[in-house]
Amino acid sequence: MIRLLTLLALLLPTVAFADGITIGDPWSPAAPPGARAHAAYMTVTNTGATPRALIGVRAEGYGMAHLHESRDNEGIATMVPVHQIEIAPGASIALxxxxxxxxxxxxxxxxxxxxxxxxxxxxxxxxAVRAVVRPHNAPS
Amino acid sequence: MRWILALATSLLCMPAMAQVQGVALDRPVALPAFVLSDQRGETFTQADLAERWTIIMFGFNSCPDVCPFTLGNLEHAIAETALRVRPDNVPQVVFVSVDPVRDHDTVTDYAEFFHPDFQGVTGARDQIDTLVEATDSFYRLLPPDATGYYEVQHSSAVSVIGPDGMLRAKLQPPFDAGLTAEFLARLQITYRRENTR
Structure with a gap:
């Protein structure tokens, strides 16, 4: 029983549940020195019956946090702010x-x-989600 | 019968061909003189390209997603390449920040974070532009937002320079480690053949 509780305690920081939303594997690669910005990733699954839309994010310990998308436009790496990510019932989006x-x-x-x-x-x-910071060379 | 087999074989190979990791230049391009330096003041010039293979990547330290992803992938690709080529043919990796104003004190630490042998350099705008143009690369500093933060767009491909100081190939995302290493090993074999004739 204690072992099971320990296991649950270990798993809890990485999985969050809310009404109709499940978060999988929230993580962030350790930031290089001097980085003024870095990133966090996860999967967001809509387990409910109605469409949901992720519209923003806040991060403790940071001046700002945004939803962004990296795009490769004909060989040019570009980032654009994202105002809304729609998630259909039963669907997942990957950050x-x-x-x-x-x-x-x-x-x-x-x-x-x-x-x-x-x-x-x-x-x-x-x-609320806790993203685990992983060393940059850790297998993802 | 033989052509059917050949067709079947080529069809089987197509998924692998679809993911192109690199393109060798038909006509290698000579690079002009340039002077960049790391955060400790050590210079990196055209002379540092001689007699070794070099991979040059342009980016900036405030890049949250693509630059760390690319440097991490290059680290894996170089480790794979080291299994396929002689130690002195393992390319040196040079990260060139196109954002010297913000990065001149951090660019070397930033690159070394991904591998102790990676070099991080930046420099005067005209010197950066010289290298960017010579490698047919691109970058653009976008206008700052209300907080003064600005975004930088840059080429996602990286440049491969031969031991003769000529631009010889471009590597493209997703920088799959095995396929990129295979591409680099083949590029080196072709180079040696052409230079021992």
């Missing part, structure tokens, strides 16, 4: 390197082991 990501800006201190994030949805619901 992953080279695509949608949470851009963390103006860190007040180097990130510790986890980063506290709050995802904001169009219906007003907020989901």
């Amino acid at each position: 992953a390197p080279g695509g949608f990501h949470i851009m963390l800006m103006m860190p007040r201190a180097p990130a510790s082991e986890t980063i506290a994030l709050t995802l904001v949805f169009a219906d007003g619901e907020e989901v």
Whole structure:
């Protein structure tokens, strides 16, 4: 039983549940020294029956956090702010390197082991997520 | 029968061909003189390209997603390349920041974070532009927002320079480690053939 509780405690920081929303594997690659911005990634699944839209994010310990998308336009790496990511019932969206990501800006201190994030949805619901900071060479 | 087999084989190979990791230049381009330096003041010039393979990537330190992703992928690709080529043919990786105003004190630490042998350099605008133009690369500093923060667009491909100081190929995302290493090993074989005739 204790073992099961320990396992749950270990898993809890990486998985968040809310009404109809499941977050999988929230993580952030350790930021290089001197980086004024870095990123966090996860999957967001809509397990409910109605469409949902992710419209924003807040990050503890950062001056700003944005939803962003990296795009490769004919060989030019470009980033664009994203105002809304629609998630159909039963669908998942991936925030992953080279695509949608949470851009963390103006860190007040180097990130510790986890980063506290709050995802904001169009219906007003907020989901708290703890992203685990991983060394850059860790297998993802 | 033989052509059917050949067709079947080529069809089987197509998914692999669809993911092109690099393009060798038909006509290699000589690079002009330039002077850049790391955050400690050590210079990086045209002379540092001689007698070794070099991979040059343009980026900036405030890049949250693509630059760390590319440098991480290059680190894997170089490790794979080291399994395929002689130690002195393993390319040196040079990260050139096109954002010297913000990065001149951090660019070397930034690159070394991804691998202790990676070099990070930047320099005067005209010197950066010289290297950007010579490698047929691109960057643009976007107008700052209300907080003064600005975004930088830059080429996603990286340049491969031969031991003769000529631009010989471009590597493209997603920089798959195995395929990129294979491309670099083949590029080196072709280079040696052409230069021992």
